[in-house]
Structures are given as C-alpha cells and as structure tokens.
Amino acid sequence: MVISMHPIQCKCGAVKGKLENIGTSNRLICYCTDCRAFAHFLGTAPFVLDEQGGTEIVQVAQQCLRFCQGEDLLSAIRLSENGMLRWYAKCCGTPIGNTMANRKTSFIGLIHSCLDRQQMDKDFGEKVAALNTETALGQAKPKQRGLLGVLVRFIWIVLTNRVSGRYNNSPLFNSSGLPRTAPKILETEELEKLKNSV
Numbered sequence: 001m002v003i004s005m006h007p008i009q010c011k012c013g014a015v016k017g018k019l020e021n022i023g024t025s026n027r028l029i030c031y032c033t034d035c036r037a038f039a040h041f042l043g044t045a046p047f048v049l050d051e052q053g054g055t056e057i058v059q060v061a062q063q064c065l066r067f068c069q070g071e072d073l074l075s076a077i078r079l080s081e082n083g084m085l086r087w088y089a090k091c092c093g094t095p096i097g098n099t100m101a102n103r104k105t106s107f108i109g110l111i112h113s114c115l116d117r118q119q120m121d122k123d124f125g126e127k128v129a130a131l132n133t134e135t136a137l138g139q140a141k142p143k144q145r146g147l148l149g150v151l152v153r154f155i156w157i158v159l160t161n162r163v164s165g166r167y168n169n170s171p172l173f174n175s176s177g178l179p180r181t182a183p184k185i186l187e188t189e190e191l192e193k194l195k196n197s198v
Contacts, residue, residue: 006123008065008114010089010096011047015070019060019110024157026059026150027120028129030109031136034079035098037194038086041077041186042093045197048113053137056112058124059150061157062099063169065108071171076183079191085183087172089114103177106167107157 006019035055039048048055067074075090078101087096087108095111112120129146136142161167174180186194 006119007116008096008110010070010073010092010094010114012089012092012094014091015067015073015089015094015096017065017067017069019064020066022060022064022123024061024153024160025124026129026153026157027056027124027127028059028131028146028150029054029056029142030131031055031134031142032132033135033195034083037079037191037197038077038095038098040194040197042088042095044093044095044113048095048111051137052142053135054130054142056128057098057109058112058115058120059107059109059154059157061161061166062103062106062108062172063161063166065171067171071180074172075181076179078183078185080188081185083185085172085179099172101179103170103173104162104167105158106161106170107154108172 008017031054036053039045073089073091074087076085076087078085084098085101086098088094089096094114096114097108097110099108129150130142130144131147133142133144172180
C-alpha cells in the first residue's frame with residue numbers, strides 16, 4: 001500500500017512538512033535508553049515518552065520527507081561520536097526523527113510527536129512492534145513483539161533506496177552527502193546524566 005500524504009509539524013508550527021508516496025514503513029515503540037535520553041535532552045519527555053519510557057516511531061524512506069517551511073530550523077545531535085543523528089526543531093524542541101550519519105542508509109525514524117496522531121492508524125497500520133523492552137521502566141516489562149517484521153521491512157527500505165539511488169533525494173543531507181547541519185556531539189558526562197533521568 002502506498003500512502004499519498006501524511007502531514008508532519010513541530011509543536012509551535014514553525015516547521016511543517018509532509019510524507020509523500022510512502023511505501024514500506026515500520027511502526028514501533030522503542031524502549032532503549034538512547035531514545036529516552038534524546039527526549040530528556042529536548043525537555044520533551046512528558047510529551048514523547050510513554051509511562052514505561054518508550055518512544056513511538058514510524059520508519060520510512062528519507063526521500064518521502066518534504067519540508068514546506070522552517071527547514072532552516074532543523075538541528076541535530078549525536079549522543080556519542082558514532083551515534084545516530086537525532087533531528088529536532090530548534091524553535092520549540094520538537095523531536096523530528098533519527099537517521100544514520102551515512103545518507104545511503106536512507107531511512108528516518110520519525111517521532112510520533114511530529115506526526116498526525118489521528119491519521120497514524122490509517123496511514124501506518126494499527127500493529128505496533130515493541131523493541132528493546134528489557135530497558136523499559138518499571139518491573140513488569142512489556143513483551144517484545146514484531147522484531148522480525150521490523151527487520152525485514154527495514155532492510156527492504158534501505159536496500160531498495162540504495163539500489164535505485166533514491167537515497168540522494170534526502171532533504172536532511174546535502175549534495176556532498178553531509179548532514180544539512182553539523183550535529184552537536186554530547187559529552188559523556190552529559191549523556192550519562194540524561195540516561196539517569198527518570
């Protein structure tokens with residue numbers, strides 16, 4: 001199924017965009033400590049994380065993403081020197097999504113807070129995988145589910161865009177293959193402090 005359009009927007013409305021011609025996608029909740037640290041870095045944990053510290057994410061190919069306004073307000077961090085690029089709107093701190101530093105691995109994991117909640121079931125399906133559940137908060141951990149399907153669809157997204165060359169159409173990287181903005185790399189002490197936030 002190909003979804004023709006899904007809107008994205010930061011909380012204050014300065015950054016707006018859309019997803020176009022979405023083919024394969026993944027919908028999941030990630031309970032890893034890195035996703036949790038990103039939300040705490042932005043000060044958005046109450047709006048982004050669920051009661052067990054999970055972040056709902058939709059993975060799509062980067063070339064599906066189009067910005068209509070506020071593209072210059074995008075910023076990024078890396079939790080470590082070799083960490084993922086974690087994109088956000090610097091106007092209001094809304095998390096946008098996670099990518100690898102190499103544009104050839106051309107997916108983006110969009111954070112639910114920039115998506116249209118009312119359209120998510122229709123556009124991305126009602127089934128939500130749960131990953132990295134061993135680091136969820138609380139004693140009764142959620143059960144991991146949907147890992148195999150997530151991996152298969154992820155590989156399909158990356159491989160088809162690598163072979164076709166469509167990875168060159170990402171709005172997050174320039175023509176030289178570098179991120180459109182230089183990411184801030186967190187110091188080890190800052191990252192540990194964020195990971196210890198509950």
